[in-house]
Amino acid sequence: MRILLIEDEADLLASLAKALREEGYAVDTATDGEEGLYKAREVGYDAIVLDVMLPRLDGWEVLERFRKSQKTPVLMLTARDAARDRVRGLDAGADDYLVKPFDLEELFARLRAIIRRAAGQTVNTIEIGGAIIDTASRKVTLAGNPVALTAREYCLLEFLALHRGETVTRTALYEHLFDEDDDSLSNLLDVHVSNLRKKLGGGLIETRRGHGYCIG
Amino acid sequence: MRFFHSIRWRMQLWHGLLLALVLSGFGFTAWRLQRENQMGRVDRELEQRMGLVEESLRPRNATGPDAMRWSSREQKLFDGMPGQAFYYAVWQRDGERGNVSASAPSGIPRPERVPGPPVFRSRGDFRESFHDTPAGDCVLVGRDIGDELAGLRRTAWLLAGSGGAVFLLGLAGGWWIGARALRPIAEISATAAKISDGDLGERIRPADSESELGQLARDLNNTFARLQAAFARQAQFTADASHELRTPVAVVLAQTQSALARERPAAEYRESLAACQRSAQRMRGLIESLLVLARFDSDETAEADELCDLAGIAEESVALLEPLADEKNVRISVEAAPAYFRCNAGQLAQAVGNIVSNAICYNRPGGSVRVAVHPEADGAALTVTDTGQGIAPEDLPHIFERFYRVEKSRSAGQEHSGLGLAIAKAIIEKHGGTIEVASEPGAGTTFRVRFGTG
Numbered sequence: 001m002r003i004l005l006i007e008d009e010a011d012l013l014a015s016l017a018k019a020l021r022e023e024g025y026a027v028d029t030a031t032d033g034e035e036g037l038y039k040a041r042e043v044g045y046d047a048i049v050l051d052v053m054l055p056r057l058d059g060w061e062v063l064e065r066f067r068k069s070q071k072t073p074v075l076m077l078t079a080r081d082a083a084r085d086r087v088r089g090l091d092a093g094a095d096d097y098l099v100k101p102f103d104l105e106e107l108f109a110r111l112r113a114i115i116r117r118a119a120g121q122t123v124n125t126i127e128i129g130g131a132i133i134d135t136a137s138r139k140v141t142l143a144g145n146p147v148a149l150t151a152r153e154y155c156l157l158e159f160l161a162l163h164r165g166e167t168v169t170r171t172a173l174y175e176h177l178f179d180e181d182d183d184s185l186s187n188l189l190d191v192h193v194s195n196l197r198k199k200l201g202g203g204l205i206e207t208r209r210g211h212g213y214c215i216g
Numbered sequence: 217m218r219f220f221h222s223i224r225w226r227m228q229l230w231h232g233l234l235l236a237l238v239l240s241g242f243g244f245t246a247w248r249l250q251r252e253n254q255m256g257r258v259d260r261e262l263e264q265r266m267g268l269v270e271e272s273l274r275p276r277n278a279t280g281p282d283a284m285r286w287s288s289r290e291q292k293l294f295d296g297m298p299g300q301a302f303y304y305a306v307w308q309r310d311g312e313r314g315n316v317s318a319s320a321p322s323g324i325p326r327p328e329r330v331p332g333p334p335v336f337r338s339r340g341d342f343r344e345s346f347h348d349t350p351a352g353d354c355v356l357v358g359r360d361i362g363d364e365l366a367g368l369r370r371t372a373w374l375l376a377g378s379g380g381a382v383f384l385l386g387l388a389g390g391w392w393i394g395a396r397a398l399r400p401i402a403e404i405s406a407t408a409a410k411i412s413d414g415d416l417g418e419r420i421r422p423a424d425s426e427s428e429l430g431q432l433a434r435d436l437n438n439t440f441a442r443l444q445a446a447f448a449r450q451a452q453f454t455a456d457a458s459h460e461l462r463t464p465v466a467v468v469l470a471q472t473q474s475a476l477a478r479e480r481p482a483a484e485y486r487e488s489l490a491a492c493q494r495s496a497q498r499m500r501g502l503i504e505s506l507l508v509l510a511r512f513d514s515d516e517t518a519e520a521d522e523l524c525d526l527a528g529i530a531e532e533s534v535a536l537l538e539p540l541a542d543e544k545n546v547r548i549s550v551e552a553a554p555a556y557f558r559c560n561a562g563q564l565a566q567a568v569g570n571i572v573s574n575a576i577c578y579n580r581p582g583g584s585v586r587v588a589v590h591p592e593a594d595g596a597a598l599t600v601t602d603t604g605q606g607i608a609p610e611d612l613p614h615i616f617e618r619f620y621r622v623e624k625s626r627s628a629g630q631e632h633s634g635l636g637l638a639i640a641k642a643i644i645e646k647h648g649g650t651i652e653v654a655s656e657p658g659a660g661t662t663f664r665v666r667f668g669t670g
Binding site for chain 1: 455465467469470477488495
């Protein structure tokens with residue numbers, strides 16, 4: 001899952017990016033509205049965390065321009081807590097709203113919720129074959145036994161599971177699983193897939209030659 | 217008791233009392249006049265008759281017992297016609313009753329001896345006049361005044377009846393006028409109650425703006441408007457202050473929660489602590505600024521008790537800010553001629569410092585800030601000119617507002633709370649000074665501060 005974090009307060013940006021990366025997200029950052037809007041349009045993020053008070057373009061403006069073309073879930077982050085500000089944010093196309101100061105746990109939960117909703121899921125558990133993926137605790141069990149996955153393997157599995165039935169291209173996987181600073185080589189993706197097959201059984205992830213991967 | 221404290225009831229009570237007093241006084245006087253008039257007429261008639269009787273009594277040819285001999289015509293007149301109102305009685309010198317007319321009521325008491333002019337008396341339904349003739353006889357002329365008395369009683373009833381009617385009408389009119397006069401007060405009170413319930417936008421609608429109550433309503437409306445504005449300012453200020461505190465608190469929460477989530481190398485803990493420290497310092501700065509402003513809001517006047525040199529204050533402020541100017545790569549210069557006036561040096565140094573640091577922080581790298589102080593005919597002036605990006609015309613009127621920032625974010629001046637210029641303005645105005653700003657976008661901004669000697 002790849003997230004864009006647009007926040008102008010350097011200390012907050014750094015700590016949020018770090019915490020989100022530790023949660024297993026690929027995180028890109030932007031420190032003003034223009035940069036944020038540019039990145040949001042260029043890359044297919046799974047979610048965007050958008051501060052309202054931004055230099056150059058404020059959060060409302062970014063959201064308005066961005067929403068003309070894209071449906072990526074957006075969580076607005078702001079110090080304004082008046083009801084009319086919240087209404088304005090939600091009406092402008094924000095999927096959720098979090099008032100500063102907030103708890104990291106709540107931010108994580110809300111992000112999971114908007115990503116889940118965007119994928120058409122309603123609960124935190126996804127069942128595929130005998131495997132159960134719990135997106136809240138990021139744990140996978142196979143026939144009741146926990147399966148130890150690396151963070152990357154988990155992300156890959158979760159992304160494919162959320163797009164169940166679709167063929168996910170390698171490009172899409174690179175876009176959604178690695179952030180802008182990641183220099184992972186392309187063959188690493190194949191390594192992760194083969195590791196997942198070893199741990200969860202060969203039939204789970206299908207390879208569509210020339211297209212990508214798919215979980216049925 | 218509520219009843220006695222109501223203005224309307226008290227007005228009505230006094231009004232009723234006055235009306236009753238005037239009406240009864242008027243009615244009683246009218247009745248007295250009528251009565252005196254009637255009695256005067258009766259008395260004049262009695263006097264005339266008295267004269268006639270005496271005339272006919274005067275002895276023409278004899279004295280003694282024969283003196284009372286009258287002609288039959290006289291006797292007839294004396295006896296009167298049946299139903300005639302007048303009657304006569306004569307007592308002779310020795311006390312014996314002489315002649316009594318037939319129309320006289322029975323049992324007329326013999327009056328006291330009264331020499332001289334006739335005396336009048338009222339006896340039940342009769343009015344009588346009597347006196348002693350020079351010969352010593354007592355002559356009494358009387359008249360039945362039953363009709364007159366009945367007429368007077370009718371008049372009295374009529375007066376009482378019409379007076380009562382006028383009294384009731386007057387009371388009703390007074391009640392109505394009172395209600396009309398007091399209705400605006402009821403409206404004012406209803407509006408004031410709504411306002412005290414929290415609906416600060418409510419205003420009194422004065423019916424007649426020229427009346428005393430209209431003036432009162434206008435005064436109250438002005439007061440309400442000022443109160444509403446003050447409340448709105450206070451609410452905005454509180455909202456802004458809490459808004460400004462939210463971001464640093466968010467940093468502290470995010471940093472600490474993230475740091476405590478797992479074991480980390482010491483360097484990461486140090487990084488988190490440094491970020492928390494920066495946030496705490498920012499909050500401290502904000503709290504200090506808020507306290508300064510709160511003090512200014514509660515104090516009416518500055519303690520302007522020292523004779524200070526504005527040039528010295530400016531030089532000190534610039535010296536303190538030189539490290540900041542170096543950091544931002546901004547040149548700073550002072551041209552100061554001594555300019556003395558009475559002020560609070562500590563506060564004024566803060567105001568000047570805020571303006572100068574603002575000029576440094578919103579400058580461009582390699583730019584300059586020029587501070588000049590010169591005495592004026594009636595005071596002192598300070599100008600701070602920078603070569604920064606300038607201020608857009610639409611922002612210019614707002615830059616002294618609390619928490620107003622030209623760049624709609626915090627990043628242009630992380631260390632600025634958005635209160636510096638508001639504090640400077642508050643200090644300068646407490647000292648009776650003025651602050652003006654002129655700016656050309658792209659070229660720079662000039663702040664001009666003037667103090668009178670007053």
